Amino acid sequence: MSTLEQLLDREAIRDCLYRYCRGIDLADEQALRSAYWEDAHDCHGPYNGPASGFIEWALGALKHFDCSVHQITNVLIELDVDRAAVESKFNAFQRSPDAAGILRQVVILGRYADLLGKRFVSQAAFD
Secondary structure, three states: OOHHHHHHHHHHHHHHHHHHHHHHHHOOHHHHHHOOOOOOEEEEOOEEEEHHHHHHHHHHHHOOOOEEEEEEEEEEEEEOOOEEEEEEEEEEEEEEEOOOOOEEEEEEEEEEEEEEEOOOOOHHHHO
8 A cells, every 4th residue: 555545545434533523512413414424324422323323323312412522532543445443532522401491511431443444436426
């Protein structure tokens, strides 16, 4: 794999992570779906199953938040020919009313451990 190809792959991975964060923060279904292959699997907190189910679950939960901000840091990428192991840290700030209607802000710190697959898509798919 050439250095240029490695750089392009790393940037595509970062872009995927950022699309995911944008999708979560804005409850943007299209952005969320663009971060996953159709047959992807997600093990995310209490959810463990198809990524399409996670997206539906997350969009349902997100409608209760007044504010959601995810930040990705310390992105480490180990490239292989057709996949990459990616570890990143995240900070999530979420604000929503509790059962009594009082606004509560939650700060979540954690780590994402992702296995991303590289797939080659025909140009005809974009025409």
